[in-house]
Amino acid sequence: MRNVRIAAAQLGPIQKADRRQAVVARMLDLMEQAAALKVGLIVYPELALTTFFPRWYHEDVGDADIWFEREMPNAATAPLFARAKQHGMAMSFGYAELTPDGHRFNASILVDKAGGIAGKYRKVHLPGHAELDEARAFQHLEKRYFEPGDLGFPVFRMHGGIYGMCICNDRRWPETWRVLGLQGVEMVVLGFNTPSVNSQKSGEGPETRIFHHKLSLQAGAYQNSTWVVAVAKAGVEDGHPLFGASCIVDPDGRIVAESATEADELIVHDCDLDATRFGKETIFDFKRHRRVEHYGRITGQVGVEVPE
Amino acid sequence: MRNVRIAAAQLGPIQKADRRQAVVARMLDLMEQAAALKVGLIVYPELALTTFFPRWYHEDVGDADIWFEREMPNAATAPLFARAKQHGMAMSFGYAELTPDGHRFNASILVDKAGGIAGKYRKVHLPGHAELDEARAFQHLEKRYFEPGDLGFPVFRMHGGIYGMCICNDRRWPETWRVLGLQGVEMVVLGFNTPSVNSQKSGEGPETRIFHHKLSLQAGAYQNSTWVVAVAKAGVEDGHPLFGASCIVDPDGRIVAESATEADELIVHDCDLDATRFGKETIFDFKRHRRVEHYGRITGQVGVEVPE
Numbered sequence: 001m002r003n004v005r006i007a008a009a010q011l012g013p014i015q016k017a018d019r020r021q022a023v024v025a026r027m028l029d030l031m032e033q034a035a036a037l038k039v040g041l042i043v044y045p046e047l048a049l050t051t052f053f054p055r056w057y058h059e060d061v062g063d064a065d066i067w068f069e070r071e072m073p074n075a076a077t078a079p080l081f082a083r084a085k086q087h088g089m090a091m092s093f094g095y096a097e098l099t100p101d102g103h104r105f106n107a108s109i110l111v112d113k114a115g116g117i118a119g120k121y122r123k124v125h126l127p128g129h130a131e132l133d134e135a136r137a138f139q140h141l142e143k144r145y146f147e148p149g150d151l152g153f154p155v156f157r158m159h160g161g162i163y164g165m166c167i168c169n170d171r172r173w174p175e176t177w178r179v180l181g182l183q184g185v186e187m188v189v190l191g192f193n194t195p196s197v198n199s200q201k202s203g204e205g206p207e208t209r210i211f212h213h214k215l216s217l218q219a220g221a222y223q224n225s226t227w228v229v230a231v232a233k234a235g236v237e238d239g240h241p242l243f244g245a246s247c248i249v250d251p252d253g254r255i256v257a258e259s260a261t262e263a264d265e266l267i268v269h270d271c272d273l274d275a276t277r278f279g280k281e282t283i284f285d286f287k288r289h290r291r292v293e294h295y296g297r298i299t300g301q302v303g304v305e306v307p308e
Numbered sequence: 309m310r311n312v313r314i315a316a317a318q319l320g321p322i323q324k325a326d327r328r329q330a331v332v333a334r335m336l337d338l339m340e341q342a343a344a345l346k347v348g349l350i351v352y353p354e355l356a357l358t359t360f361f362p363r364w365y366h367e368d369v370g371d372a373d374i375w376f377e378r379e380m381p382n383a384a385t386a387p388l389f390a391r392a393k394q395h396g397m398a399m400s401f402g403y404a405e406l407t408p409d410g411h412r413f414n415a416s417i418l419v420d421k422a423g424g425i426a427g428k429y430r431k432v433h434l435p436g437h438a439e440l441d442e443a444r445a446f447q448h449l450e451k452r453y454f455e456p457g458d459l460g461f462p463v464f465r466m467h468g469g470i471y472g473m474c475i476c477n478d479r480r481w482p483e484t485w486r487v488l489g490l491q492g493v494e495m496v497v498l499g500f501n502t503p504s505v506n507s508q509k510s511g512e513g514p515e516t517r518i519f520h521h522k523l524s525l526q527a528g529a530y531q532n533s534t535w536v537v538a539v540a541k542a543g544v545e546d547g548h549p550l551f552g553a554s555c556i557v558d559p560d561g562r563i564v565a566e567s568a569t570e571a572d573e574l575i576v577h578d579c580d581l582d583a584t585r586f587g588k589e590t591i592f593d594f595k596r597h598r599r600v601e602h603y604g605r606i607t608g609q610v611g612v613e614v615p616e
Contacts, residue, residue, distance in 0.1 A: 124599045127591065152602040155615060162614060172591065174482030174531055175603045182605040184614040200590055208560070212530060215561055219527030222520060223482055252516070253523055280612070282508055283435065283480065287611025291432045294460040295483045297490040299607045303595025304588070306470060306492040307463060 002160055002273040004187070006229050007034040007042045010246040012263035013235035014051045020076035023049055026264055027093070028083055033266050035087040040113070040159070042084070044093035045191035045233040046106065046123075046168050049076065052193040052233065053096075054141045055240055057132050061104075064145055068098035072109060072117070085115035090158065094167055094191045096145070097122070106146045108165050108191060112158050119156035121165035122149030125173050136199040138240060142169075155183040161273045164226075168192035171216045171230065174223070175298070181224030182286065186273045188226055193233045196241040210245045214255065222253030225279025227271045234262035251276045310468055310581040312495070314537050315342040315350045318554040320571035321543035322359045328384035331357055334572055335401070336391055341574050343395040348421070348467070350392070352401035353499035353541040354414065354431075354476050357384065360501040360541065361404075362449045363548055365440050369412075372453055376406035380417060380425070393423035398466065402475055402499045404453070405430070414454045416473050416499065420466050427464035429473035430457030433481050444507040446548060450477075463491040469581045472534075476500035479524045479538065482531070483606070489532030490594065494581045496534055501541045504549040518553045522563065530561030533587025535579045542570035559584045 009030040014023055027044060034042045047053070053067040072095065073081045084091045090113045097107035106123035126148055128140030153176060155164045164180040167190055171177075180188055194213060198204035213230075221228045227250060234244035246259040248269045257269040283289075297305075317338040322331055335352060342350045355361075361375040380403065381389045392399045398421045405415035414431035434456055436448030461484060463472045472488040475498055488496055502521060506512035521538075529536045535558060542552035554567040556577045565577040591597075605613075 124602050125597055127597070148599055149602075169591075172531060173598075174486060174527070175598070175606060178482060179603060179605050182609055182612055184612045201586065212561065215523070215527055215530055219482070219523055219531075222523055223480060223527075253520065278509065283477075285611075289433055289435070290481075290483070290610050291456055292607050292610055294432050294457075295487060295607045297487050298483060299600050299603050301490055302598050302600055303593075304490055304492045 004161060004271050004273060005038060005040045006248060006269055006271050007037070007039040008229050008231045008246045008248055008257070008259070008267045009034065009042050009044045010231055010244060010259045010265045010267070011045055011048060011233045013237040013242070014233065016051050016238050018051070020049050024076055024080055027080055030264060030266050031080070031083055031087070031089070034268070035089060037268055039089060039268060041090040041092070043189045043191070043229045043231050044091070045231045046094035046108070046193050047096060047233065048093040048191065049095050051237050052242065054128065054145050055139050057139050057141060061145060065098060068096040068104060070098050072097070081111065081115055084111060088113045092165065092189045104146050105149060106142065106167055108167055110156055110158065110163055110165060110189070118158045119154065119163065119165065120151065121154070121167065122151050123167040123170060124149040124153065125170045125176065127169040137197065137202060138195070138199050140199055153179040155180060155185050162186045164188045166190045168194065171220060172212070174220065177220035177224050181226065185224065185226050186276045187229070187271065188220070189229045191231045191233070193242050196243045206243045210243055213245055214247065217247055217249050218253040218255065221249040221251060223284065225251040225276045225284050227251055227273070227276065232259065251279055312469060312579050312581060313346060313348045314556060314577055314579050315345070315347040316537050316539045316554045316556055316565070316567070316575045317342065317350050317352045318539055318552060318567045318573045319353055319356060319541045321545040321550070322541065324359050324546050326359070328357050332384055332388055335388055338572060338574050339388070339391055339395070339397070342576070343397060345576050347397060347576060349398040349400070351497045351499070351537045351539050352399070353539045354402035354416065354501050355404060355541065356401040356499065357403050359545050360550065362436065362453050363447050365447050365449060369453060373406060376404040376412060378406050380405070389419065389423055392419060396421045400473065400497045412454050413457060414450065414475055416475055418464055418466065418471055418473060418497070426466045427462065427471065427473065428459065429462070429475065430459050431475040431478060432457040432461065433478045433484065435477040445505065445510060446503070446507050448507055461487040463488060463493050470494045472496045474498045476502065479528060480520070482528065485528035485532050489534065493532065493534050494584045495537070495579065496528070497537045499539045499541070501550050504551045514551045518551055521553055522555065525555055525557050526561040526563065529557040529559060531592065533559040533584045533592050535559055535581070535584065540567065559587055
């Protein structure tokens with residue numbers, strides 16, 4: 001048994017008018033709840049410090065820089081780092097990153113229980129579009145405000161386990177999970193902000209959207225025999241609904257804990273990292289079973305190529 | 309609308325003592341049912357002509373050659389080809405293939421409505437083991453009796469659609485689906501023979517096994533926006549249970565038809581190949597969203613490599 005008590009710290013909506021200080025206060029409340037339960041790792045959502053701003057169009061991309069962090073930790077997040085260290089609790093959260101040389105990423109970090117940044121990730125699979133698209137019911141401008149991540153899908157050794165991160169839309173891509181799985185990942189943490197309706201298909205509502213969300217998490221967990229913690233920012237942000245359904249998924253692909261609301265909510269589960277062994281040593285023992293000589297298209301081409 | 313009426317023609321158990329002629333008679337019965345329903349493509353399971361013989365150990369591999377076909381069609385299967393052509397029905401089934409130069413594969417074919425072999429596939433992901441393993445509750449010797457397929461995962465244009473095949477354990481590997489998806493596949497047909505219990509984990513019974521089966525099919529369908537038809541050989545073969553759960557899955561990942569028994573059973577669904585377009589053009593528009601520069605490990609390494 002290598003047990004890690006995990007908390008998925010779902011956040012309810014963050015309005016445009018909400019200040020970071022107020023959001024961090026809510027995150028600290030969830031952290032106190034987690035500390036009372038002796039949680040070892042708390043996971044917050046994607047873009048945890050602000051509203052999901054890629055729904056708002058700015059002609060000048062720089063006008064969105066108010067939503068970005070120029071350093072981490074910074075004044076707004078220092079209390080989170082300090083309190084987590086006091087509790088000896090590891091944590092992960094997402095934020096919009098503006099680098100000193102002007103690059104913008106949708107990022108997340110993994111902070112160890114001593115308060116050091118153990119790992120950093122920048123979202124690779126950016127959904128949506130780069131230009132204003134009036135045909136959509138609402139905008140999803142991640143391709144406008146962010147560059148694709150340039151760090152790949154690294155794993156990090158922390159407290160005796162192997163951890164990986166991804167963010168939101170990354171979870172729909174089996175490549176994400178496989179690259180992490182090929183590095184022996186035992187726990188994948190991810191945050192998401194997912195609209196409750198499809199901006200290009202009005203009939204696709206939350207039931208179908210949550211089905212696709214869970215399907216992707218569960219397949220990724222099962223096919224790589226890893227724990228998964230997926231944490232929502234949920235609820236209605238300035239009129240735009242995001243679904244909840246924060247989940248903890250075991251290495252067999254089963255959902256073992258799930259949020260019940262679209263508000264700030266903590267769900268907690270004891271995850272035995274050794275439960276990943278059976279799958280990794282039998283049906284998904286990659287070394288015995290994978291046949292890379294037939295996978296060439298996966299890295300050799302980007303889009304579809306229909307053979308003649 | 310490009311509608312194809314599909315029949316998943318599940319077969320109940322085939323005992324060691326059953327002769328091919330008797331099995332083909334059962335397959336013809338299912339074909340007549342399908343013809344009455346004006347089915348365009350009938351899909352039978354993996355190793356449709358015999359019992360699932362890899363559960364039986366032979367010290368001399370050649371002693372298992374009685375389960376293999378040396379040509380296709382052959383005397384036993386000629387009636388299937390003839391009757392399908394009369395009905396103008398395409399078909400697919402799996403069989404053990406022994407090539408003229410002595411290679412053994414777990415194969416499947418796609419036969420067009422004119423009776424020609426439009427496509428051939430040889431199973432890439434062979435589960436199980438090559439040597440007698442007394443620690444298992446029963447043997448699963450696919451790695452003994454078969455070589456890994458040498459044809460990759462090709463797609464085939466047939467009757468205005470793009471078809472692909474895989475077999476049984478291939479469905480658990482996202483690489484299978486993605487290589488087919490990268491060729492624009494619209495319909496994946498596959499057969500399986502899956503034990504109802506895990507030979508290495510006695511507590512894992514049919515409920516969990518069927519969960520993993522469906523999870524893999526549904527994720528493969530959704531993440532590549534393709535129809536999937538998965539067909540079981542089911543029931544108890546000489547004391548060894550195989551589960552049923554033959555399914556037709558739509559490009560949204562939903563199960564739209566499922567078998568109810570572990571016996572010979574036909575399930576039918578009208579599949580609109582154009583229903584694959586929305587997913588392929590939006591969230592899974594590979595050309596816009598995939599980032600192959602970060603996928604290198606998928607083809608660059610076979611097994612797990614944990615970074616230092």
